[in-house]
Amino acid sequence: xxxxxxxxxxxxxxxxxxxxxxxxxxxxxxxxxxxxxxxxxxxxxxxxxxxxxxxxxxxxxxxxxxxxxxxxxxxxxxxxxxxxxxxxxxxxxxxxxxxxxxxxxxxxxxxxxxxxxxxxxxxxxxxxxxxxx
Numbered sequence: 001x002x003x004x005x006x007x008x009x010x011x012x013x014x015x016x017x018x019x020x021x022x023x024x025x026x027x028x029x030x031x032x033x034x035x036x037x038x039x040x041x042x043x044x045x046x047x048x049x050x051x052x053x054x055x056x057x058x059x060x061x062x063x064x065x066x067x068x069x070x071x072x073x074x075x076x077x078x079x080x081x082x083x084x085x086x087x088x089x090x091x092x093x094x095x096x097x098x099x100x101x102x103x104x105x106x107x108x109x110x111x112x113x114x115x116x117x118x119x120x121x122x123x124x125x126x127x128x129x130x131x132x133x
Contacts, residue, residue, distance in 0.1 A: 002026065002039055002063075009068040010043075012059040018068055019043060021061075024051055 002008065002023045010019045025040035039054040054061070062068035091097040 001037065006063075008041070009062045009065050010057060010059045011062070011068055011072065012057075014058060016072075018065070018072075019059075020065075021054075021057075022049075023054075 004023050004026055006023045008021050008023065010021050011017070012019065021041040021043050023039050024042045027038045027040070029036045029038070040051050041054045041057070042049040043052055043057075060071065062071060088099045091099065
């Protein structure tokens with residue numbers, strides 16, 4: 001739950017960009033089905049600010065820049081772990097080389113996000129490394 005006036009940080013999904021946003025309005029809607037809370041947020045624009053419904057913004061919201069930064073580091077570390085673990089697995093299976101430092105790394109998902117030069121975020125599925133026979 002956010003407070004009106006609170007500054008939040010949004011990591012956009014399509015572009016690896018962090019935007020500061022401010023909660024402009026909180027709307028509480030009560031019905032027979034339950035309670036629904038929505039927020040209107042102010043987002044910096046080229047000329048001033050624009051108001052958006054927080055649910056319409058495609059990204060992850062964090063309550064501090066430190067938490068947003070840590071989330072970005074975690075995402076980068078997972079991507080690095082995925083790539084290096086797969087290379088280590090091939091080195092072990094093809095050359096018998098065992099690298100103990102990566103032995104404890106687990107890869108729950110082989111899909112990672114990569115930021116391209118133009119800022120575009122690409123979802124990449126890291127394929128199994130294979131060497132032609």
